Amino acid sequence: FGPLLIFxxxxxxxxxxxxxxxxxxxxxxxxxxxxxxxLVTSHGTVAIAASIAADALAAVPTLxxxxxxxxxxxxxxxxxxxxxxxxxxxxxxxxTTAVVAFPIYILVIATLETILIASRLGPRLRQRxxxxxxxxxxxxxx
Numbered sequence: 001f002g003p004l005l006i007f008x009x010x011x012x013x014x015x016x017x018x019x020x021x022x023x024x025x026x027x028x029x030x031x032x033x034x035x036x037x038x039l040v041t042s043h044g045t046v047a048i049a050a051s052i053a054a055d056a057l058a059a060v061p062t063l064x065x066x067x068x069x070x071x072x073x074x075x076x077x078x079x080x081x082x083x084x085x086x087x088x089x090x091x092x093x094x095x096t097t098a099v100v101a102f103p104i105y106i107l108v109i110a111t112l113e114t115i116l117i118a119s120r121l122g123p124r125l126r127q128r129x130x131x132x133x134x135x136x137x138x139x140x141x142x
Contacts, residue, residue: 024061031058045097052105059109066113067122075117081110 034054038047066073085107092099116122 021061023064027057027060031055048098048101052102055105056109063109063113063116066116070117070120070122073113073117075114078110078113078117082107082114085110 031054034050034057037050038054041047041050062073085103088103089100089107092103
């Protein structure tokens with residue numbers, strides 16, 4: 001429900017800037033297919049796996065955006081989600097797929113988002129690559 005509210009709020013925010021690309025449509029369609037699989041299955045573990053797959057596919061465009069433009073995201077929100085998932089896992093008394101699968105997934109994806117955003121890893125690596133190319137292309141390097 002939270003991501004839906006954020007999506008709807010993006011239409012009201014005049015400063016929001018996002019552009020749908022082919023990847024967004026493909027991930028959205030595959031995510032919807034995963035949700036359908038989740039709804040029609042009668043097996044709990046299959047339903048959980050389908051819902052995680054659907055969420056992971058929906059997360060791909062956000063991961064890409066966090067890699068390319070981390071300044072457009074907020075690391076604190078993803079850190080809070082990581083913390084929430086970690087606390088949830090600490091409360092587990094019986095480890096089963098049904099109990100731990102989704103919190104583990106959230107912990108992994110939210111931690112990855114936090115690292116990408118807080119470290120600005122994508123832009124830093126692109127800058128290093130650009131600097132390395134410039135140094136090998138300069139006449140002094142020859």
